[in-house]
Amino acid sequence: MRHAAANIECLVKGGLCSHIAPTPNIMPLSESPPYTEAWLTGPLNTRLYTRTYKAETPIAVVVFLHGAAEHAGRYTEMHNRLAQGNISVFVFDLRGFGRTALDKVNKSKDAAYGRTNSEWQLDDLEWAIEHVQAEFSDLPIFIMGASMGGGLVLGLMCDEKRRTHKPTMAVRGVITGSPCIAIPRHIPKFVLWIASGMAMFIPYSIYPIRNKNKDLSRNPVTNAQYLTDPLIHTPGSLRGILDMLGMGARLLSTTYVNWPKDLPVLFLHGTADLITSYESTKALFNKLPANDKDMIAYQGAYHELHNEPDGVREKALADIVAFIDSHLC
Template identity: 55%
Template structure:
């Protein structure tokens, strides 16, 4: 695979938030631009190999950013916004920030089709961006397709309802109190090397704050029970999920997929694969990458 080639920059977004961003530009005019949203606890740098391949080998530009409340956007003391903190975000912030990212990519790659992709929490966000009553009036026309990798619609191991209720009540008083437990790296993939890198990554912390996690669970459930109906039927969508995912529920993702009114939709399941398809061994990461490229090229 080609060496990583990207431009990193600090850009001002909603609420004057300074976002750490990466732009991967192909050596030839891009066939598309992919706006990418990472998952909880992590940052866009964990996808360098995937984004490099998309750009250098497949002609797809990538615009990625560390979400508000995560990665360098939250933790880089020299460059972050004053007042920024780990986990300090919400579902409303995340949708506003994604809209900003889409329009930033549109300005950078004028006339090039825009696709969205998110993984885990980011998968729920990219679906939620379009599956809502009050989406931006031009959002549907801006987006050529959406890819949801292991989207968080429900957690595989859901906490008891009483625990969720108590956490939501506490979040009203202390919204940005951090969830005290980190993800188990062994749940992420069968790749020991990338799991070890995750465990030692200084930008990886807990999955987020009580508010950000509460929003993730609440809005994921709302996608499944009501907001799916607002999906624009002419916007194609692709779901990718491992059947052995112990973080986000493949059963819930399947249920959402079946409900969505998209005329053009597909769901690909990877037997025995865990949460991070882009790190899974045994040919899974290559198959998942090909599915992304094929989905974009077909459109």
């Protein structure tokens, strides 16, 4: 989201698209994928594309939320490794993204790329937790998100009303990676004012500018794959991006006080992140009134820790497993 400011400025000059066409030719699955797929009906009767990675002898289950512009399939290796480490994973393409929005054959009739907002996303997260409770009734539940998803898992727990809902209270711990609390580039107030006004009339118009793939990680292979992935487009719609930025701003300024004090949380962030602000994540971590909290900074690492070279992705995975393992009881 480093270029969200530039995208918003484009609104003043025009160039918004009304939609992104569904994708008829979705990337083929591998012959023996390490997960099971299902189209499940979520809130608002929306069909959500889901994957479940089942560990042979699971000790916990993770509900995972991906970031803006992307989809669950970008975390296959990471989720498979968690399952191999006895941690099951449930992940879905978020409303407005991935197959949930673009699969021409299976998506809901009214689903479209970028058609989302933070309230719908939080409803979907609570639904996912309830689903996992039913599927893995005896396992401790952790929620984890990356980038936009990292902001959502924090936002759920800092929502004064939602934090007392039955699904939310079942969460054993939270892991947030490179969360979108803020972006490194300053967005002028007048630009946000104009964008907010436009969102009242054309909320789901799509930003015309994609993230720069070279800013995602220091891994040229995964950066190149980002450009050719048919499920990846811009960071989303006017409403979706404004909601994402607004949630991050509220977390840092006001809603952080609602964090359940006894709920453990782990923050992960690269110090050289060009997409979301490392400094803002550190500021939120320092403010959060959690009795059990930890933040791990990866020196020189970019935004996508799960794709970073030089041992970063391996260390990040080990840090996630260690956090879960230490909070099973």
